[in-house]
Amino acid sequence: MAACTILDPMTMATADEHAAQEFSSVVASHRPQIFRFLLASTRDVDLAETLTQECFLKAHRNWSSFRGDSSAMTWLMRIAINLQKDHWRNRRMQFWRQTRTNSVDLDEASDWLPSGESSQETRLLARERVSQVWSAVEGLSERQRTVFLLRYVEELELSEIAHTTGLSEGTVKAHLSRALARVRAELGGKR
Amino acid sequence: MTWKPKWKPGWTSRAEEPAEIEASDPALKQALGDFKASMRAWSGAAYNRPRAVQSIVVHRSWQLAAGWSLAAVLLAGTMSGGLYEHHQRVVASRIAAAHKAEQERQAAAQRALDKAQQEDDVLASVDADVSREVPSAMEPLAQLTDEGDSK
Numbered sequence: 271m272a273a274c275t276i277l278d279p280m281t282m283a284t285a286d287e288h289a290a291q292e293f294s295s296v297v298a299s300h301r302p303q304i305f306r307f308l309l310a311s312t313r314d315v316d317l318a319e320t321l322t323q324e325c326f327l328k329a330h331r332n333w334s335s336f337r338g339d340s341s342a343m344t345w346l347m348r349i350a351i352n353l354q355k356d357h358w359r360n361r362r363m364q365f366w367r368q369t370r371t372n373s374v375d376l377d378e379a380s381d382w383l384p385s386g387e388s389s390q391e392t393r394l395l396a397r398e399r400v401s402q403v404w405s406a407v408e409g410l411s412e413r414q415r416t417v418f419l420l421r422y423v424e425e426l427e428l429s430e431i432a433h434t435t436g437l438s439e440g441t442v443k444a445h446l447s448r449a450l451a452r453v454r455a456e457l458g459g460k461r
Numbered sequence: 462m463t464w465k466p467k468w469k470p471g472w473t474s475r476a477e478e479p480a481e482i483e484a485s486d487p488a489l490k491q492a493l494g495d496f497k498a499s500m501r502a503w504s505g506a507a508y509n510r511p512r513a514v515q516s517i518v519v520h521r522s523w524q525l526a527a528g529w530s531l532a533a534v535l536l537a538g539t540m541s542g543g544l545y546e547h548h549q550r551v552v553a554s555r556i557a558a559a560h561k562a563e564q565e566r567q568a569a570a571q572r573a574l575d576k577a578q579q580e581d582d583v584l585a586s587v588d589a590d591v592s593r594e595v596p597s598a599m600e601p602l603a604q605l606t607d608e609g610d611s612k
Binding site: 302305306309310315318382383396399400402403404421422423425428443446447450451453454457 | 478479482483486488489491492493495496497498499500501502503504505506507508
């Protein structure tokens with residue numbers, strides 16, 4: 271005998287409401303982190319905001335298919351990475367758009383330091399170090415940069431990075447090691 | 462035959478773990494910490510900045526409007542240039558056709574005139590010839606008249 275479950279409209283409406291509330295809380299808790307990752311990847315505030323919007327729009331459309339196999343953060347980060355990849359791919363195709371890039375230069379990106387009580391000299395040294403790291407990040411491959419930013423800005427564990435990027439943990443480690451070697455070389459070269 | 466990568470300076474026989482690299486280099490650790498703090502400060506400021514949606518929209522719509530206007534002007538210029546060129550060609554071809562038709566008409570008129578002149582000349586010469594000759598039908602009568610006169 272086939273079991274037939276009929277949901278009454280009241281129950282369905284309640285379920286929809288619940289899903290909407292759940293999604294709202296996910297947006298509220300993860301939006302700054304997604305924005306930060308996209309900002310670090312693009313160095314363009316407007317573009318990062320646009321891609322963040324697109325990320326949550328896409329997530330909203332597919333929220334019903336999110337089964338919770340991974341954390342919501344990992345799922346959202348994967349969407350963000352794919353959107354960012356798509357964006358650069360389209361950008362390459364539409365080459366004339368490259369002249370309209372709004373990415374800030376490395377010096378401007380290095381200007382941002384937490385407002386602490388440190389001395390002027392300490393801040394200058396910190397700015398120099400941040401500039402060197404940006405310079406090294408600029409020279410990384412797309413995949414290395416993504417892995418590096420997920421580890422050292424978003425502080426994800428290697429397993430989480432592997433899950434987010436779809437790479438094995440070994441590959442993530444290899445990318446990170448190469449990225450760190452590059453940063454170290456940049457720091458060493460100017461030390 | 463197995464592929465062996467070329468050795469490069471700085472390569473070690475075993476890939477170092479990221480955690481090992483961090484731990485072995487305090488300067489690197491410090492730099493990574495500064496980078497993270499900087500990125501967080503920038504992101505926080507950008508995320509919480511007051512969004513001047515109005516001004517951005519106005520600014521962008523102004524740019525958009527200027528872009529569209531320029532595009533429209535260029536399109537209109539190109540199209541009107543093309544149309545003007547086309548019009549010029551049509552007018553020139555019309556003038557040429559009219560000129561040719563006029564020439565043909567004049568030539569035809571001239572031919573008709575020449576033909577009429579030729580016909581007139583022929584008729585005139587025929588008339589002259591006819592008037593000079595004595596009609597053969599009247600010949601015997603003329604002879605009779607002459608004979609009668611002589612008798």
